[in-house]
Amino acid sequence: MKNNLNILYAEDDKSVISFIKVILKKIESVDVTFVNNGEEALELYKKDINNYPILITDMIMPVMDGFELIENIKKLNKEQIIIMATAMENRKDLIRAIELRVNFFIEKPINPKKFKKIIDEAVELAKKNTDNKLSQLLLTQYKDTIDDSAIVSKADKTGKITFVNDKFCKISGYTREELIGKPHNIVRHPDVDSSIFEYMWFTIKELKQTWYGEVKNRKKDGTSYWVHATIRPIVDMDGNIVEYIGIRNDITQQQKIKEYFEDQLQISTKQFDGALNLSKQYEVCMDKTNAILRTDTNSIITYVNDKFCKISGYKSSELIGLKCSKVRDKSHIDNNDCENLEEKLKNKEIIQILFKNISKDGKLFYMDTIVYPIEDIDGNVIEHLQLMHDITPVVELNKEIEDTQREVVFTMGAIGETRSKETGNHVKRVAEYSYLLAILAGLDEEEAQLIKLASPMHDIGKVGIPDAILNKPGRLDKDEFEIMKTHSQIGYDMLKGSTRPILKASSHIALEHHERWDGKGYPNGSSGEDIHIYGRITAICDVFDALGSDRCYKKAWDLEKILKLFKVEKGQQFDPKLMQLFLDNLDQFLIIRDKYAN
Numbered sequence: 001m002k003n004n005l006n007i008l009y010a011e012d013d014k015s016v017i018s019f020i021k022v023i024l025k026k027i028e029s030v031d032v033t034f035v036n037n038g039e040e041a042l043e044l045y046k047k048d049i050n051n052y053p054i055l056i057t058d059m060i061m062p063v064m065d066g067f068e069l070i071e072n073i074k075k076l077n078k079e080q081i082i083i084m085a086t087a088m089e090n091r092k093d094l095i096r097a098i099e100l101r102v103n104f105f106i107e108k109p110i111n112p113k114k115f116k117k118i119i120d121e122a123v124e125l126a127k128k129n130t131d132n133k134l135s136q137l138l139l140t141q142y143k144d145t146i147d148d149s150a151i152v153s154k155a156d157k158t159g160k161i162t163f164v165n166d167k168f169c170k171i172s173g174y175t176r177e178e179l180i181g182k183p184h185n186i187v188r189h190p191d192v193d194s195s196i197f198e199y200m201w202f203t204i205k206e207l208k209q210t211w212y213g214e215v216k217n218r219k220k221d222g223t224s225y226w227v228h229a230t231i232r233p234i235v236d237m238d239g240n241i242v243e244y245i246g247i248r249n250d251i252t253q254q255q256k257i258k259e260y261f262e263d264q265l266q267i268s269t270k271q272f273d274g275a276l277n278l279s280k281q282y283e284v285c286m287d288k289t290n291a292i293l294r295t296d297t298n299s300i301i302t303y304v305n306d307k308f309c310k311i312s313g314y315k316s317s318e319l320i321g322l323k324c325s326k327v328r329d330k331s332h333i334d335n336n337d338c339e340n341l342e343e344k345l346k347n348k349e350i351i352q353i354l355f356k357n358i359s360k361d362g363k364l365f366y367m368d369t370i371v372y373p374i375e376d377i378d379g380n381v382i383e384h385l386q387l388m389h390d391i392t393p394v395v396e397l398n399k400e401i402e403d404t405q406r407e408v409v410f411t412m413g414a415i416g417e418t419r420s421k422e423t424g425n426h427v428k429r430v431a432e433y434s435y436l437l438a439i440l441a442g443l444d445e446e447e448a449q450l451i452k453l454a455s456p457m458h459d460i461g462k463v464g465i466p467d468a469i470l471n472k473p474g475r476l477d478k479d480e481f482e483i484m485k486t487h488s489q490i491g492y493d494m495l496k497g498s499t500r501p502i503l504k505a506s507s508h509i510a511l512e513h514h515e516r517w518d519g520k521g522y523p524n525g526s527s528g529e530d531i532h533i534y535g536r537i538t539a540i541c542d543v544f545d546a547l548g549s550d551r552c553y554k555k556a557w558d559l560e561k562i563l564k565l566f567k568v569e570k571g572q573q574f575d576p577k578l579m580q581l582f583l584d585n586l587d588q589f590l591i592i593r594d595k596y597a598n
Contacts, residue, residue: 038064173220313360433541461491
């Protein structure tokens, strides 16, 4: 709020106005706008009912008197602070003014000392009213932020549901009407031991303390979901419980990952607990609620709670006053994420983002974050509120799964090459060549990495080819070559059922790396851009390395001979654009060849 308050003064007596202006010179805390009658005052007030926290009006005026003005003002704003200037001669008028809830009276003729005292009291009341409105507005926004970011419900003293937010309805599958008035055991899963709920009720009802825990629930359709729950009793001034509020975070994904490790990979509970060691440490540090960070509109940190401090390793005194980019990973800085976020918040957008953060000791931690623009009474964004959930365990476990997939893919590719007595460095070189050619072709980093990881599987189908054909020292006859050609389809059939990105990409490469641009390849005779780009890229890289390496049926070609063939086959066997990129950047491919030489 600005230093001076605006006052609207309705007075038709010019001598009174001149007298008041003299008095106001000694009052620095207000700016006064004078109008000649009630109608002018009302029209000016309607333009912005928040612009004049204080209204002063004479009782008797032309066009519209003070009483009619006050009645109209009260219809627009019941809380408007009003001062009436009156001679106090008519008891009936005084009673009417009181009924209209006039806050202060200035007796005419006006005494400067009394006038100043009333103005000071009115200004103080206006500031308190504004502070109260701002507090209520901020509280509402904070509540809305919690409602937007968590699964929330309320229950009465008997445990019956009185409120659920949209997230509760969405995750449970029930409508609000189906939940209100029911006990929470409507979503209780039969797998959960009843003793857990008995202890919860003892904690919140008897001890009147907050209960924290992980709970398995059942949806309306019978499927299950897991939540991290915080249940708190709400008490009145006398310490009596009036209701209970529950705030929950969905941890179903984390539980599914645990089941994946235990069931699919047959990892024991003890081993899994070791894999989640970092998660358990954070859970001990946090009190099972949100980590909170607040910044001003320039992203300067103004507040951090204990939860964030415990996760990040910083003290609040080390963070307050710094840009929040202080704790962000360099990738956010390089991508201008912070600047883009600030711009969206200016437009009052609510942002959900996964922040990769750096703790004080240099470790990465991941926060699923909702950034909420907090507004003042006038709708101006005055700060940013960040509500965060620590999902480091989920990110780490997903990374572990992806790393395992990469290792399996590379190992399987190497096995395929070993069967045909080719070196493991062949798959390494093809992988590096494929990555480089993908980047040169304009594919983004993520897809180029995918090709690099998948290309080692190009000949995995050779595990289904007899050794006598696979390792024959010499040219294959027609029948033997037809059998050899089946390795493309065999590899595809081995991989096609997977939904994992790496294995899906591997299936395309295994099937199509022997297709030709002119349609004379195998197994399907595909041509041109009907051949998946992964297959077109790997085809060039595989042939380049195969021709330059000794095999059981041939000696390595020299570089000049390989390049001569490539120029002939550009637009015939190979994608002409990709081949030209290869030839134009040959030096980079030769560096890879020399680095991974046998």
